[in-house]
Amino acid sequence: MRSARRPGEKRFVFAEEEPPRVGRVEWLEVAVPEVPDPQYGMYVWPCAVVLAQYVWYSRNTLRGKTILEIGAGAGLPGIVAAKCGANVTLSDSAEIPNCLDNCRLSCQINNLEDVPVIGLTWGQISPDLVLLPQIDIILGSDVFYDTEDFENILTTVFYLIRKNPHALFWTTYQERCADWSIESLLYKWNLKCVHIPLETFKADEEFLAGSNLPGSHSVHMMIITLETNIPSVT
Numbered sequence: 001m002r003s004a005r006r007p008g009e010k011r012f013v014f015a016e017e018e019p020p021r022v023g024r025v026e027w028l029e030v031a032v033p034e035v036p037d038p039q040y041g042m043y044v045w046p047c048a049v050v051l052a053q054y055v056w057y058s059r060n061t062l063r064g065k066t067i068l069e070i071g072a073g074a075g076l077p078g079i080v081a082a083k084c085g086a087n088v089t090l091s092d093s094a095e096i097p098n099c100l101d102n103c104r105l106s107c108q109i110n111n112l113e114d115v116p117v118i119g120l121t122w123g124q125i126s127p128d129l130v131l132l133p134q135i136d137i138i139l140g141s142d143v144f145y146d147t148e149d150f151e152n153i154l155t156t157v158f159y160l161i162r163k164n165p166h167a168l169f170w171t172t173y174q175e176r177c178a179d180w181s182i183e184s185l186l187y188k189w190n191l192k193c194v195h196i197p198l199e200t201f202k203a204d205e206e207f208l209a210g211s212n213l214p215g216s217h218s219v220h221m222m223i224i225t226l227e228t229n230i231p232s233v234t
Ligand SMILES: C[S@@+](CC[C@H](N)C(=O)[O-])C[C@H]1O[C@@H](n2cnc3c(N)ncnc32)[C@H](O)[C@@H]1O
Pocket: 040, 041, 042, 043, 044, 045, 046, 047, 048, 070, 071, 072, 073, 074, 075, 092, 093, 094, 096, 099, 120, 121, 122, 140, 141, 142, 143, 145, 149
């Protein structure tokens, strides 16, 4: 039974792909707070719904995996991962405390009070970054939105992947400018990426997880790894 919607909450329903198993449809409903605030991290962005759909699609591989979400905002992909049995840590800029508070509220609403929410600012080595446990997957939705941050994001990702050479960075980005590219930075940091077509995880839809957020936005999904590591794509 679905609980009543609280004011300022957005709901997303992830359901088993068609055709459902006879007599049983697997589904997951999550709710995230949305607060009228100029900070980008207080809203759910189209990229988050697409990445959350990839997480949901991969749910049978996630139990017991350790996952860190960076630039999480309201944390939709990480919350779906935690609901699917992963050990999740959510993070956002240490310099935006109200965004971290909103992320904590998101965890509370979904009965995930045990999920740690920490301040991790891209490009900065902090005790919280250094003390993170072993990581299997890094999540980042719509983190590549300002070219000024690209190198700092990849510095942080590189730091984590060097410590966890098997780790995969699952990330979605929205095409806002055809000139933007991270190719040269990936090369510089000895990283490589594989593009995952949206139709392979049923995300090539304008209406996804009960939400019209993806709309007609051009969202892409990629998996970034160390150059020497081959990603296992589900
Ligand atoms: C476009 S929003 C995306 C939020 C969320 N991932 C989503 O897709 O709904 C970008 C996110 O990056 C965070 N962010 C911006 N600068 C950052 C930095 N230097 N270090 C860490 N996070 C940062 C913002 O607070 C915000 O949550």
